[in-house]
Amino acid sequence: MITALVIMALGAVVLGAALGYASIRFKVEGDPLVEKIEAILPQTQCGQCGYPGCKPYAAAISAGEAEINLCPPGGMDGVRKLADLLGREVKPLQAEEKPKQVAIIDEQTCIGCTLCIQACPVDAIVGAAKQMHTIIEPLCTGCELCVKPCPVECIHMQPIAENLDNWKWKYPVIEIKRAA
Amino acid sequence: MLAQLFGFKGGVKPQTNKTPSVQQPIGVAPLPPRLFVPLHQSIGGAPNPLVQAGERVRKGQLIGGADGWVSAAVHAPTSGTVLAIEQHVAAHPSGLPTLSVVIEADGLDEWIDRRLIDHRSLAPERVREILRDAGVVGLGGAAFPSHAKLTPARAVPVEHLVINGAECEPFMTCDDMLMRERAEEIVRGIAIFRDLLAARQVLIGIEDNKPEAIAAMQEAVRRLAEDYAVVGVPTRYPAGGAKQLIRVLTGKEVPASKRSTELGVQCFNVATVYTAYRALAHGEPVVSRIVTLTGNVRQPRNWDVRLGTPMCDVVALGAPMADTSCYLMGGPMMGFEIPDLAIPVVKATNCIIAGSPKLFPPNPPEMPCIRCGACAEACPHELQPFELYWFSRARNFGKTQEYHIFDCIECGCCSYVCPSHIPLVQYFRFAKSEIWSREREKNAADAAKARFELRNAREEREQAEKAERLAKAAAARTTERKVPSAGPVAPDGQPAVADFVAVSPTSDAEAIKKAAIAAAMERARAQRELAQPRNTEQLNAEQRRQIAAVEARRAAARAAPAVEPDIPSAVPASPPRVGE
Structure with missing residues (x-):
């Protein structure tokens, strides 16, 4: 009887020690779920979801504070992926889906106030005080954050047109008329 | 053999x-009046145009320089004049435009100076170039x-x-x-x-x-x-x-x-x-x-x-x-x-x-896949086109990659043998370009994230530096204030003089700065006054004298508080202005 108790107690101590050691040794820094969510988000850093960037939004989703349908740049595709990852229901997007766009500065009108440079979350605008500013188009995420601060309204958003680099083969269309 | x-x-x-x-x-095709030479004709980097509109080019002249190692140059196909470097429809299924050099042929077909090269006399790197x-x-x-x-x-x-x-x-x-x-x-x-x-x-x-x-x-x-x-x-x-x-x-x-x-x-x-x-x-x-x-x-x-x-x-x-x-x-x-x-x-x-409709009769309507496996037998790369088809059709791109969609050479054997007339290759092309586009988007997102984080880190650092600078300046000010108060306390003349010498440049500099600020404010005030219309300009001499008397009284009243500093200034210190 006592032997059995001792063996069980010993087992519990050994296993407990092993688990305790493992929890310290293999501790995961940060929340892996937040990272997974963040990987799905488009990293536009536009704040249209109401959070100051994609990471805070990911953290809010992970904490259950935010809905998964608040990210317009991610589109319905993003909502579907988030729903798959989190096992939540797919909901319609809370804003209208826009085509991918890029900001354009009208360089004739620009007065060089640097306000847009301060607003750009990805440092995609070059310029200096009282000098003309311009957008580095490949770096622009189309977040629209630079449009509002401009005092002379010289920034507008332009949808990215189809070109040879981003052209895609279309989904084959099944012609029902002919089949019928 | x-x-x-x-x-x-x-x-x-x-x-x-x-x-x-x-x-x-083989026949030699006649020279067309105008040629549209796209700059990007190979896989890899798009060549940069090296000619300008209006320039005369000779046959074989370089008009697009290779951009990077995996890229190839483009040349003028005949002699003539460059009319423009503009967007022209590309040899591509999309029919989208690409940057092309438009050359008007002059009919002379005049070659550039051709240099014959013996590849054996050159280093292999040079030959490749x-x-x-x-x-x-x-x-x-x-x-x-x-x-x-x-x-x-x-x-x-x-x-x-x-x-x-x-x-x-x-x-x-x-x-x-x-x-x-x-x-x-x-x-x-x-x-x-x-x-x-x-x-x-x-x-x-x-x-x-x-x-x-x-x-x-x-x-x-x-x-x-x-x-x-x-x-x-x-x-x-x-x-x-x-x-x-x-x-x-x-x-x-x-x-x-x-x-x-x-x-x-x-x-x-x-x-x-x-x-x-x-x-x-x-x-x-x-x-x-x-x-x-x-x-x-x-x-x-x-x-x-x-x-x-x-x-x-x-x-x-x-x-x-x-x-x-x-x-x-x-x-x-x-x-x-x-x-x-x-x-x-x-x-x-x-x-x-x-x-013509006779030569290439229109495809019969697409029927459901019956999983006969004919496509898998025809595939020269030993893929399973019917599996790829399911997943491409369902847009399950992860699975298509598991079934090696990128090994598909789009040869069309599977579509050719399919008894259900399914345009399999079109599905695979669709899936491939979709995967590529997602890859591009993912890379762009990663780059944007990196830049965003970099920017945040920079802003934090700048704020910390600014706070540190302010703290330092504040500390310097407090010591400064202490130093002059310590000066007179000094026991005898010697150190006090030293103190005075040490302190005086600072106080001098401060006085100069204050004077400069005051002068600047005065200038700004004068400018402001000049800019504002005065309502005293069209008055006659009598009225002006009266105003001058009022002004003199006012000035006297303003001077009074300065003489008796105990009385708090009841008179506004603003500059005198008629009609205020």
Whole structure:
């Protein structure tokens, strides 16, 4: 009887020690779920979801504070992926889906106030005080954050047109008329 | 000669339809009045334009410089004037525009000064550079810059150099005619490639439905006393695929993740070899290519066409029949329908087929997949097209990649044999381009995230630095305030003087600064007053005197508080102004 108790107690101590050691040794820094969510988000850093960037939004989703349908740049595709990852229901997007766009500065009108440079979350605008500013188009995420601060309204958003680099083969269309 | 040929799995045997276009020798297409030369004609970087509108160019002059190592230069196909560098519809299924150089031919066809080069006298690196600047690319259809393939892998010596003259696509005969008519130049070109790669054995693979080409090549090899093996390979589509031909000739199977160089094999098209020879031995960059014009035309034939010639000019040479409904660029298996006859002939244009409803009857309606497995049997890459089809159709792109969609060469065998007439290749193309586009988006997102984090880190650092600076300044101010108060406390004259000396520059500087600020404020006030209209300017002398008296009284009243500092200033210190 006592032997059995001792063996069980010993087992519990050994296993407990092993688990305790493992929890310290293999501790995961940060929340892996937040990272997974963040990987799905488009990293536009536009704040249209109401959070100051994609990471805070990911953290809010992970904490259950935010809905998964608040990210317009991610589109319905993003909502579907988030729903798959989190096992939540797919909901319609809370804003209208826009085509991918890029900001354009009208360089004739620009007065060089640097306000847009301060607003750009990805440092995609070059310029200096009282000098003309311009957008580095490949770096622009189309977040629209630079449009509002401009005092002379010289920034507008332009949808990215189809070109040879981003052209895609279309989904084959099944012609029902002919089949019928 | 080779003792043994190997087979490859799958493949189909479509009707070849090659006879009509080999009845006549290669013709030289007339010079069109205007040429539209796209700058981006190869895989890799898009060349940068080197000419300006209005400039006169000569035939063979560099008009687009190679951008990076994997890129090939572009040249003026004839002499004439550059009219513009503008967007012109590209030789691409989308019909989207691409940057092109528009040249108006002057009809002189005047060459640049051609320099003949003996490749043996130069270092291999230099030869590769010359080939890049001569615009030599794979003319089999992929347009991959050839010089990039001519670097042997360090670890593996090149065992076999495979020269691809199989030309397995139906209708197409441009390589066939080239081998028949210009075999000697091809064989001389092979020597260049063999030397660059230090290849041990050269294998020339030609499908056995081209006996004339095989005979011509054998004859040329014999005449030039080379030890190349000219091998007739069984006619079966796609025997001309690089991996298939390598397998048939050497028995080596190139794995998906590896390139053939790593197995000691390299493969080039006969037309590529020919242009490389012309580039080195004649100093002629790639300005034209042989194009098969066939199908629903009265005079099918192979033409030597300048690059940049609009398709409509080429098509007119064959006199298309009245019921021609469409044109294909490339073969019927892998080509695409030309969206606009304004598109120019480019380096990848090997064949133009005029189609009619009789020649290419419209596809019967797509029926459900019955999982018969015919596509899997026909697939030369031993994929499972029916699985790929399910997943592409359902947009389950992760699964398509698990089933190796990127090993698919889009040869069209599966669509050809499908009893349900499913356009399988179209599904695979759709899935591939979708995966690529997602990959691009993912990379862009990662880059944006990195930049965002960098910016945040910078802002935090700047804020911390600013706070530190302010704290330091505050500390300096408190010590400063302490120092003058410590001065008079000093016991005797000596240290007090030293203190005074130490402190006086600071207080002097401060006084100067204060004076400067006061002066600036005064200036600003004066400016403000000047800018504001005064209502005293149109008064008569009597009124002015009265105002002056008021002003004097006011000034006296203002001076009074200064004399008696105990009374708090009840009079506003603002400058006097009438009508306030």
